[in-house]
Amino acid sequence: MGRETQSFEAGRRRQSAIYWLTECVMALLFLGALMASQTWSTGEQSLSDVALALLPVLVITVWGGLAARRVLTLEEFERRVAINALAISLLVTVWLVTVWSLLAQFAGIPPFASIFIAPLAAAIWQLSWFVLRARYL
């Protein structure tokens, strides 16, 4: 493999590493925001409580924006895999949440906390992305 090709591949690997690092940082920020909301909110419907409750939303909005930006900068094959995986993850998430909600309503299992819908969808997206990519190769 020539030096230029190696550097091209290294650049792609570096981009991928940065992406995964960003994902980990955003996941930690999301958890931190959730913990902050839980720890410091007083439940008094004050402005500060509203701000604390919306703190995870801010993180998730930035996280979603970064993910969308990454997908848009991918080359066509990777973008197609990412978008197919996103479609699958949305369907699977809706299915899982519906099943869980029905079981919670009629079979007495603990209700599904809606704050976990976005992380669940993100996890399924990454898993579908990995599986789809492997299927093409």
Place this chain on the structure above:
Amino acid sequence: MKNRMKELRTERGWSQAKLAELLGVSRQNIIAIEKEKYDPSLSLALKIARLFETSVEAIFLE
């Protein structure tokens, strides 16, 4: 869709990574096209044809 990508690439002694670099796509893209699991977009097909100095129809067969 059947294609002659691998044949044309090996004729020139290029690796999949080299071809990916020349086309500005990922190596996974080249692998998927060569395995005929993925059909490239029209713009990429034209780019491939230009690189191999032939027509799209000569590379991608029905």
